[in-house]
Amino acid sequence: GEDVEQSLFLSVREGDSSVINCTYTDSSSTYLYWYKQEPGAGLQLLTYIFSNMDMKQDQRLTVLLNKKDKHLSLRIADTQTGDSAIYFCAESRGSNDYKLSFGAGTTVTVRA
Amino acid sequence: DTAVSQTPKYLVTQMGNDKSIKCEQNLGHDTMYWYKQDSKKFLKIMFSYNNKELIINETVPNRFSPKSPDKAHLNLHINSLELGDSAVYFCASSQASSWGNTIYFGEGSWLTVV
Numbered sequence: 001g002e003d004v005e006q007s008l009f010l011s012v013r014e015g016d017s018s019v020i021n022c023t024y025t026d027s028s029s030t031y032l033y034w035y036k037q038e039p040g041a042g043l044q045l046l047t048y049i050f051s052n053m054d055m056k057q058d059q060r061l062t063v064l065l066n067k068k069d070k071h072l073s074l075r076i077a078d079t080q081t082g083d084s085a086i087y088f089c090a091e092s093r094g095s096n097d098y099k100l101s102f103g104a105g106t107t108v109t110v111r112a
Numbered sequence: 113d114t115a116v117s118q119t120p121k122y123l124v125t126q127m128g129n130d131k132s133i134k135c136e137q138n139l140g141h142d143t144m145y146w147y148k149q150d151s152k153k154f155l156k157i158m159f160s161y162n163n164k165e166l167i168i169n170e171t172v173p174n175r176f177s178p179k180s181p182d183k184a185h186l187n188l189h190i191n192s193l194e195l196g197d198s199a200v201y202f203c204a205s206s207q208a209s210s211w212g213n214t215i216y217f218g219e220g221s222w223l224t225v226v
Contacts, residue, residue, distance in 0.1 A: 033214070035217075045215075099168060105153045
């Protein structure tokens with residue numbers, strides 16, 4: 001989408017770390033999300049972060065938020081073949097904002 | 113077990129036909145959505161209902177008509193299907209809370225118009 005931008009492709013070797021980047025334009029974005037879509041499947045909510053946080057860690061996933069630069073990243077440690085998917089960044093302005101704005105998705109390919 | 117379920121998963125139909133996609137959620141959420149994902153994987157919201165009331169209606173042709181018989185169901189009916197309607201349609205639901213308005217998606221319905 002216009003409000004959320006992501007690079008389209010990322011290739012990473014199995015076992016390395018992947019970093020997927022996202023930038024957003026709306027400074028009133030309050031909640032930021034990462035969704036994963038495997039081939040032929042729906043969107044799975046991976047993790048989310050609130051704008052008053054800088055970092056959130058959940059097992060192999062680390063989300064970093066730079067609110068000043070409006071930059072969000074998702075780091076996947078020890079990337080596995082099962083991590084090959086499209087990763088979508090999304091933002092909303094608050095609990096009463098029903099319009100989630102999605103980025104175009106980053107296709108992550110994990111090579112052996 | 114499935115939180116947001118939609119049927120059918122695959123649908124191939126001819127131009128000009130009318131078809132429906134059904135969606136149900138068992139999460140107890142107040143809000144349901146239809147999103148469209150095009151061939152470039154871009155996701156765009158089409159409609160949203162909150163407690164059976166339409167709250168979001170994006171620029172969608174009026175051949176698309178959502179119907180919410182109760183807050184656990186949101187169906188999408190499409191009249192006079194066109195080739196450009198071929199896409200994946202995702203149903204979703206959410207519940208606003210102090211933790212935000214996290215949206216949960218169904219598995220998608222792959223519509224191909226021939």
